[in-house]
Amino acid sequence: MCGPFKGCQGILRLLEIIFSAIPVIIVILRDKMTSPWGVWCEFVWVFCIIVPLVLSVVEDRMLHILLAAFLPDWADLTCGLTTLCAVMITSATIIFLVVFVCLSCIVDILCFIFSLVATVVFLCDTVNQRKMLPSGYLCGRRGVLRTAEAFIACIILTAATDHFVNAEWSFHPFGLTCCIIVFAVCLLVTVVIIVLNLLKLLQCLLSFGLNVMEIVFNIVAVLLYLVAVILWPVFGYKRHEYNPYICGECSYANMNTVTIGAIINLVFYILDLVLCF
Secondary structure (H helix, E strand, O other), X not given: OOOOOOHHHHHXXXXXXXXXXXXXHHHHHHOOOOOHHHXXXXXXXXXXXXXXXXXXXXXXXXXXXXXXXXXXXXXXXXXXXXXXXXXXXXXXXXXXXXXXXXXXOHHHHHHHHHHHHHHHHHHHHHHHHHOXXXXXXXXXXXXXXXXXXXXXXXXXXXXXXXXHHHEOOOOXXXXXXXXXXXXXXXXXXXXXXXXXXXXXXXXXXOHHHHHHHHHXXXXXXXXXXXXXXXXXXXXXOOOOOOOXXXXXXXXXXXXXXXXXXXXXXXXXXXXXXXXHO
């Protein structure tokens, strides 16, 4: 194998790109995705194409040596991103199976099969890289926890968006809107914190200030998520004189997903706050 796809690692990344690209092509040729869950699956497949491609090109051109002054240990970064891809594509494969696949949907079944193969390849790549025991932020407890918070928030926002799409446009209670704002803001700040922790130069300049910022943010995030965990069920499961949903089962599935996801992220932020001390 020539070019950037050399050795066992290169072959795995090539397979990741191929089997992640096929579902995207199938979906594009089939029809435009309008469901938020479908958009999430498409985003994940594209993300899982870009990450191994960029990592392979950077390593082939030896650019990671030039970036060593700004980025953390390269093995930690590649392992962390590969693990993130494995988790994301696992979620996309399961979601696509549950939401779109039926016994008569041949095209969707093929899409699911290729996504499943890509998931297996990413999991094998993750296990292979974890065997090398990379040390760094993304592979450490704090990095794994932050990444989990961001991932769960993405699932929450997708479910919340799908809930609003399936509901009548007039059924947008202020409490649910506030919850979505909480989820989005916490996701944005969490991603910023991950990036700040990955940049060595900023770590040196903001080592103490960054830790204080994380403590303050975790306290605020715990309080906001606590409010959201209360508001979302109160306004979402409230009985109305009319049925505000086009698809009742879908709506309650999304409601349950957001509720459970918010509780999980609340626990994660509490654990993160404890680790800050």
